[in-house]
Amino acid sequence: MPRSITPLLWLLFSAGGTVAALLFPVHVLLTGLAVPLGWLEAPSYESVRGLVRNPVARLYVFVFISLPLFHWAHRFRYTLYDGLQLKHLTELIAVLCYGTAILGTAMTAYLLWNIT
């Protein structure tokens, strides 16, 4: 039985970073800028809802939200530890970071499971 979970956290960080690197720019461009600024027509509520009903789409959305949260958790934890030298708060920081990621993942899973 593997001793520590750091390799797992690093794997989640890497997977999340890859998902964010490959997919976030286009989604941010569309959802955050193009549609609000009126360059593109927003997809209708029904069509988005219909898209999310698809099990493959649900998996995509789950991976899309969950993994980048873990990427942030791992990276931000080290940034606080090294950048701000908050060594005495190391356990608190770890709990806050990974805890947020776990909460976000749980919420996403709950919403995706129950959406009809």
Place this chain on the structure above:
Amino acid sequence: MSAGVHHTPYHPKWYRRRVSVWWWLQNRTYTGFVLRELTSVFVAFFALVYLWQLRALAQGPEAYAHFLALLKTPLFLVLDGVAFLFILFHSITWFNLAPKAVVVRLKGKRVPDWVVVGLNYAAWLVLSGAVAFIVLRGG
């Protein structure tokens, strides 16, 4: 570097300087590194925005419309613009560093770094195109 003499135990005469909290401002590489690490904050920001969007979607058409209206406010437009730049920075630094971690050997020879980087950028383009196509076609 801050003053703050900190002698090594058992060797009281050896001089040890304490690392300043501003160490990352000392040279360009360090500052660039910290900026790169801070991109994760904007990644988390967007992940939460999508989570919020998902929740609004689950709650119904009014909640969803309200969420879309929120994205149009100046605050969110500015945040999204800044976040977009940071996320681009994340993507570029991520792809450029990929060959350092992922060393592929074909028939004993190491695949050159530029091939690994190029494949990453190619995947980025293809996936972005596919996503744009699906999202826009569904509208």
Place this chain on the structure above:
Amino acid sequence: MQPTVALRVARYRPEQESEPTFQTYEVPFRKDWVVLDALNYVKDKLDGSLSFRWSCRMGVCGSCGMKVNGSPKLTCAAFLSDSMPGPIRVEPMDYFPVVRDLVVDITDFMQKLKKVKPWIIRKEERPLAEGEYRQTPDELDTYKQFSMCINCMLCYSACPIYGLEPSFIGPAAIALAQRYNMDSRDEAARERLEILSEHDGIWQCTFVGECTKVCPKNVDPAGAIQQYKLMGAAHWLRSLLLPWGTR
């Protein structure tokens, strides 16, 4: 009138001061001189009390690492002409305790190096009658870059994580561990992974990348560490999913 350049050298004499000071020396400028030549000129002609380490003066022994104008360099490879018009600041390497003037204590690195077992380990040594271990050029290629390390410790001096967390095992030690892990004659990769998966091992590294930038022998310790992380993560997955296979 021969051109000269000012050398601002850090001095630390524990018997007479509690903090380092700077002393400026005017040394001749020659376009083929390196900082080490200037330091030796100071010691020979101006101030015999200046203490510093050096040996081969050609970039293979790793003794003369110091900070030149804030950057970790081998003083035998740092040309005066690159830092003109001066003054050229010469200080001891960062993140190591300063014993005297430009001399630092390197015990920490030496202990860490030993910890990673940087030698070929085999479960069973081959008897002499079976002859030599053979290796193809491709097998050599997998670790050759990491074998070029001269233990100069410039990478430690450049690594902010080592500065912030002195227990971090550090770039050179990890690169050298990887050099033996990738050597086809070695059989102790798992043993080293156990040592380096500890809290202050490879997982402390956040890939700043400065170690690779300052390395005078192009060892690319940052690359070694990231490869090692991937190896460590893959091993962790294997031991989780196939525990019997990793005994």
